[in-house]
Every structure is written in C-alpha cells, then in structure tokens.
Amino acid sequence: MRTATPPTTHKQDGAHPSREQARFAFYVLLAINILNYVDRSVISSIFPKLQAEFGLSDAKLGLLNSSFLLIYGLCTLPLGVWADKGVRKNIVAVCVTIWSIATALGGFTRNFVQLFITRAFLGIGEAGYAPASLSMIGDYFPKEQRGRMLSLWSIGNLIGTALGLLIGGHVAEAWGWRWVFYLVGLPGLLTAFLIWRVTEPKRGAFEQGHDTENEAALAHGSIGADFFKIFKKLLLIPTYWVIVAAFICSFFITGAALTWVPTFLVREFGQTLSQASNISSGVLGAGSLVGTLFGGWLADSLQRRMPQGRMLVTTIAFLAGAPLTWLALSFHQLPIFITIFVIAIICLTMCLGPIQAIVQDIISPTMRSTAVGLALLLGHLLGDAASPLIIGIISDRTSIGFAMRLCAPLCLLLAGLVCLIGLRTVNKDMQNMEAQLHK
Structure with a gap:
C-alpha cells in the first residue's frame, strides 16, 4: 500500500x-x-x-x-x-x-x-x-x-x-x-x-x-544576458515608458504613505501610537484591497469593449487620486480625513492590476521578464526608495503635512498626464506585439 x-x-x-x-x-x-x-x-x-x-x-x-x-x-x-x-x-x-x-x-x-x-x-x-x-x-x-x-x-x-x-x-x-x-x-x-x-x-x-x-x-x-538587445527594442515601444513612469509615481506615493501616514496622524491629529496604527492599517489595508480588486475587474470589463480599457482605468485612477489626496491631507478633522483618504487610496490602487496587465499586452513573451525587471528596478530606485527621504527633507524645513500635500498630489497628477499619452499609443503597441507573435 x-x-x-x-x-x-x-x-x-x-x-x-x-x-x-x-x-x-x-x-x-x-x-x-x-x-x-x-x-x-x-x-x-x-x-x-x-x-x-x-x-x-x-x-x-x-x-x-x-x-x-x-x-x-x-x-x-x-x-x-x-x-x-x-x-x-x-x-x-x-x-x-x-x-x-x-x-x-x-x-x-x-x-x-x-x-x-x-x-x-x-x-x-x-x-x-x-x-x-x-x-x-x-x-x-x-x-x-x-x-x-x-x-x-x-x-x-x-x-x-x-x-x-x-x-x-x-x-x-x-x-x-x-x-x-x-x-x-x-x-x-x-x-x-x-x-x-x-x-x-x-x-x-x-x-x-x-x-x-x-x-x-x-x-x-x-534582467538577463540579452538586456541591451532587449532595451533597444523597448525604446521603440512608447507605451512601455508610460508604464515605467506610472510605476515610478505609484511606487513613490506608496512608499510615502506607508512611511509617513502613521507619523502624520500623530503630529497632525494628536493620535497615540496605537491609535495611529489602528487608523493607518485600516485605511491603507482596506482601501488597497478594495481598490485592487475593483480596479482589476473594471479594467478587464472595459478592455473587452475597447483596446484602451486598462490604460483608461489607470489614467482615471491617477487623475482622480490627485485632488482627493490633496483634499484629504488639507482637512484637520479626523473623520473627514479618513473618509476622503480611503477613497483616495482606492483610486490609487485601482491602477495596480491594469498596469501589470498592460505590460503583457504590449511586450512579447520573450521580452517580458526583462521589461518587468527594468520597470521594477526604476520604480523602486526612483519611487519608493526615494520618497521617504524626500518627504523627510521637506518636512524638516516645513511640516509633514505640507510635505505630503506637496508631493503626493503632484506626483499623481504627473502620472495621470503621462498616462494620457498612453491612451494614444497603447492600441498600436498592442497590434505590433500581436504581429510579432504571428510572424
């Protein structure tokens, strides 16, 4: 047996x-x-x-x-x-x-x-x-x-x-x-x-x-041995560089939020460490979960109707998140801040699934590993690795509230404006990728 x-x-x-x-x-x-x-x-x-x-x-x-x-x-x-x-x-x-x-x-x-x-x-x-x-x-x-x-x-x-x-x-x-x-x-x-x-x-x-x-x-x-050969091909795919910019901006905001939101709650609203931990874990955790699931579903639904569906969701997520983030960080009443900030987090994280999917839509399978690796490398180095220090430097000269209000909405707005370019290029890049597969 x-x-x-x-x-x-x-x-x-x-x-x-x-x-x-x-x-x-x-x-x-x-x-x-x-x-x-x-x-x-x-x-x-x-x-x-x-x-x-x-x-x-x-x-x-x-x-x-x-x-x-x-x-x-x-x-x-x-x-x-x-x-x-x-x-x-x-x-x-x-x-x-x-x-x-x-x-x-x-x-x-x-x-x-x-x-x-x-x-x-x-x-x-x-x-x-x-x-x-x-x-x-x-x-x-x-x-x-x-x-x-x-x-x-x-x-x-x-x-x-x-x-x-x-x-x-x-x-x-x-x-x-x-x-x-x-x-x-x-x-x-x-x-x-x-x-x-x-x-x-x-x-x-x-x-x-x-x-x-x-x-x-x-x-x-x-990133493998053929990096430079693949890099030259990536230069000819404009939507890819739109996605790289979106990676950098989204990582920047994510790194800033995870690093500074608890301290922001302590300083701006007089919360204790345990109270700030409860609020930040609930807001960031729940908002991210809802935004990621909803964004993935919405992007897939729109993609079945138009070739720019996933890019449209990504663009809207950034452009809607910018004013919502600024508004949330501008209020000094804790319940209002929490309510608006949750919505802002939902908007921001709606783009996480669609961004990953767009890479697969526009990059041929033999290049995807290197394309993703390069995007993540730049996203980490210029995004969430940079944002905690940048926010801290600005905060030392002003306040944590001012630093967050200055950097977070501006970065989201820039990401949304860049993604508007992607709305014009993504369809052609998808067609080019399909053509390469059928050669």
Missing part, C-alpha cells in the same frame, strides 16, 4: 512533490510573504519613538526606509538570477534568515548608524526571497491553478503591511519600541527552517518549455 510522504520530507532539487507537500510549501511561502511585509512596514509605526530616543530629523527617519528600499531594489535583480540557477528553497531559507536576524537586531541598536545598517541588511534578505518563491509556486501547481495560488500569495502583501502597522504602535506603547523588532523578527527563523525542509520542485514540473519561469518572471521580473 502506498503511504503519503509527510509534507516536510527533505529531498534534493528536481523532485516531484505530492499535492500535500505542495500545499504545505505554499502555506509556508505565504507566511513568509506576510512576515516580509510585516518586517518592512513595522518601523513606520514607531517613528515618533525612534525620533525621541535618538534625536533624529525627519530626513534621517525617511532614510531608514529609503536605505532598505534602495538595497532591496539594487539586490533584487542579481538575487533573481541566483534564483534561476540555485536550489530555490535554500535561497528562500537563507534570505528569510538574514532579514529576520537583521530585524531582531534592530532592537539592540543604540544609535542611528546601527539601526541604518540593520535595515540595509533587511533589504538584502527580502530582495532574494520573492523570485525564488514565485518560481517555486509556479512549479508546485499546474497552470490552471497557478493564477489563483499566485493571487493568494500576493494578498500577503496587504495582510503583512496592515499587521506591521497595527503591531508596531501597540507593542511600542505597551513594552517599548525595541520589543517590536524582537517580536516580528524571530518568527521568521521558524519559517526559514520549515521552507528549508520542504521538497524542492522540479523546474517546469507540469509543462514543457519555459512557461513556469515566464510566469514567475512576469510577477517579479529579471
């Missing part, structure tokens, strides 16, 4: 995992993704505590998040190449261990430089797990299930961000900010051990060719 192999059985690279092993591995990878976003977002909720103890300027506070995101953006691509060559479960285990230890060590720091270094190492660890995780999920499940599993894995982004903002303020108020790093860092070591013990799936286990790797590449992107 055949007996089921326990889901944690350790095997070498190239095994064909059972359904139970695949599901166990997926749950571990989902937990890792949640912890990833908990660890990266939790520091924003304790900025007032860090500023009071270390005497930090807003620019230095912003630099703590910018350092992590800068290192994250720079390391994503080379670590993605490693994921294409190495044993992926071991890569994930190593990266999770690095960022978990770096997070926990943040609680032992005694000055800005020490804390800055721990956050930089956090970026190294977190940059390596995503490409390997996505590739593993692609090989654990057949193609007809893969989209659903990748979507479920991606929900960990929102769950982790909301939990990080929520946990940080409450723990810091109750036990001090150092305990925040201890509590959110150590669980990662358990998940690192568990993922190390799972079965490494064979690459392309459910299909011939490169479909599995392409699927992972579409979700994360990587």
Whole structure:
C-alpha cells in the first residue's frame, strides 16, 4: 500500500512533490510573504519613538526606509538570477534568515548608524526571497491553478503591511519600541527552517518549455544576458515608458504613505501610537484591497469593449487620486480625513492590476521578464526608495503635512498626464506585439 510522504520530507532539487507537500510549501511561502511585509512596514509605526530616543530629523527617519528600499531594489535583480540557477528553497531559507536576524537586531541598536545598517541588511534578505518563491509556486501547481495560488500569495502583501502597522504602535506603547523588532523578527527563523525542509520542485514540473519561469518572471521580473538587445527594442515601444513612469509615481506615493501616514496622524491629529496604527492599517489595508480588486475587474470589463480599457482605468485612477489626496491631507478633522483618504487610496490602487496587465499586452513573451525587471528596478530606485527621504527633507524645513500635500498630489497628477499619452499609443503597441507573435 502506498503511504503519503509527510509534507516536510527533505529531498534534493528536481523532485516531484505530492499535492500535500505542495500545499504545505505554499502555506509556508505565504507566511513568509506576510512576515516580509510585516518586517518592512513595522518601523513606520514607531517613528515618533525612534525620533525621541535618538534625536533624529525627519530626513534621517525617511532614510531608514529609503536605505532598505534602495538595497532591496539594487539586490533584487542579481538575487533573481541566483534564483534561476540555485536550489530555490535554500535561497528562500537563507534570505528569510538574514532579514529576520537583521530585524531582531534592530532592537539592540543604540544609535542611528546601527539601526541604518540593520535595515540595509533587511533589504538584502527580502530582495532574494520573492523570485525564488514565485518560481517555486509556479512549479508546485499546474497552470490552471497557478493564477489563483499566485493571487493568494500576493494578498500577503496587504495582510503583512496592515499587521506591521497595527503591531508596531501597540507593542511600542505597551513594552517599548525595541520589543517590536524582537517580536516580528524571530518568527521568521521558524519559517526559514520549515521552507528549508520542504521538497524542492522540479523546474517546469507540469509543462514543457519555459512557461513556469515566464510566469514567475512576469510577477517579479529579471534582467538577463540579452538586456541591451532587449532595451533597444523597448525604446521603440512608447507605451512601455508610460508604464515605467506610472510605476515610478505609484511606487513613490506608496512608499510615502506607508512611511509617513502613521507619523502624520500623530503630529497632525494628536493620535497615540496605537491609535495611529489602528487608523493607518485600516485605511491603507482596506482601501488597497478594495481598490485592487475593483480596479482589476473594471479594467478587464472595459478592455473587452475597447483596446484602451486598462490604460483608461489607470489614467482615471491617477487623475482622480490627485485632488482627493490633496483634499484629504488639507482637512484637520479626523473623520473627514479618513473618509476622503480611503477613497483616495482606492483610486490609487485601482491602477495596480491594469498596469501589470498592460505590460503583457504590449511586450512579447520573450521580452517580458526583462521589461518587468527594468520597470521594477526604476520604480523602486526612483519611487519608493526615494520618497521617504524626500518627504523627510521637506518636512524638516516645513511640516509633514505640507510635505505630503506637496508631493503626493503632484506626483499623481504627473502620472495621470503621462498616462494620457498612453491612451494614444497603447492600441498600436498592442497590434505590433500581436504581429510579432504571428510572424
């Protein structure tokens, strides 16, 4: 009689995992993704505590998040190449261990430089797990299930961000900010051990060719050896550069919001850390979930009626989000701010799904991995890696409210105006891509 192999059985690279092993591995990878976003977002909720103890300027506070995101953006691509060559479960285990230890060590720091270094190492660890995780999920499940599993894995982004903002303020108020790093860092070591013990799936286990790797590449992107050759072709696709600009602007706003909204609530509305954590996690989490789901549905519906459907939703999202964000940040009554800001977040996140889909509409499959990798690299370096520091510098000279009101609406407006160009070019670029497929 055949007996089921326990889901944690350790095997070498190239095994064909059972359904139970695949599901166990997926749950571990989902937990890792949640912890990833908990660890990266939790520091924003304790900025007032860090500023009071270390005497930090807003620019230095912003630099703590910018350092992590800068290192994250720079390391994503080379670590993605490693994921294409190495044993992926071991890569994930190593990266999770690095960022978990770096997070926990943040609680032992005694000055800005020490804390800055721990956050930089956090970026190294977190940059390596995503490409390997996505590739593993692609090989654990057949193609007809893969989209659903990748979507479920991606929900960990929102769950982790909301939990990080929520946990940080409450723990810091109750036990001090150092305990925040201890509590959110150590669980990662358990998940690192568990993922190390799972079965490494064979690459392309459910299909011939490169479909599995392409699927992972579409979700994360990587730049390969043909980068300069592909880059020359990308220069001839105007809609792609519209999307790159949209990536930069959306990442800029996302980085600014996740970094500074809790501090904004403390300073502008006199909220405690726990109150600011409750509001920011609820507003950003709920608004992002609704906006992402609604934007994806609306974009797909319009795309069936017109070739510019997805670009139209993206354009409207940015142009509507600009005045709503300015209006929300201008009110000094907390209930009004929350109401309008939730709507603004919904508008902003409506573009997340359509932007990704447009890349697939206009870029041929052989170029998509590099196209996505380049867009994400520029989005991180010029967007969410830059915005925390820029907002902090402006805030030191004015106020956090003025800095947010100046940068956020302006960036959204610029994104919307750029996307208006995309409305004119996307149809032609889609036709060109289809023509290339049928050559």
